[in-house]
Amino acid sequence: MSGSDEAERLKALEARIAAARKAEAPEHHMGEHYSQAQVAWRMVIELVAGLGIGFGIGYGLDVLLGTGPWLMVIFVVLGLIAGIKTMIRSAEEVQRKQVDAAGTAAAEREKG
Template identity: 40%
Template sequence: MPEKEDESPKPSALKDLDQRLRQARGTEEQFDSSEQRGNALGLAFRLVTELVAGVVVGGVIGWSLDFWFGTTPWFLLIFFALGSLAGILNVVRTAQVMNAKQALDDDVVGRAEKQDTQDT
């Protein structure tokens, strides 16, 4: 039987593979960056919508009660303030949930990176 040649990879092949891996990782990082920007924009719109909805709903309820009871502008002022407060509380609550999710994601990524460095 003929003897097999040494099957270890050639240095040039390893360099080529390393270069292709770096290019692929760079493309992935660029994709993640644009995805994060889009995600952040969506979250910003969500927060603004939460705030505006609270103010509008409070104002409409107050105006309606003033119209029915003829107490202009008292109910409008009271419910506008309550709606504003509710909108602010919704924004704070939503921001806290988003921060908790981000911290959890960062922790998972950090653990995965730590595991990768320990494996090598």
């Protein structure tokens, strides 16, 4: 056996090993998974922040004005509404990005 035969066999073996690893490798979409988790946490934080800010404003005004819990209840409801509206805007942003990505992928498929 000459050195060039061994080198060719080694290259062929490496190519087969790489092909086998690629075939066995599970196709995870970890980047997509983490991206969706980040969006979900962002929405939860937006909702909780809206509730917290509404509670803080309402409680503060109740203490300053000497009213019952009425302003706190009103501002908590307003904070909930604001949090939900912010969550809806975030969901629309994610949907818009997915539609744009799908359109870009379809355009590239048509070219290729």
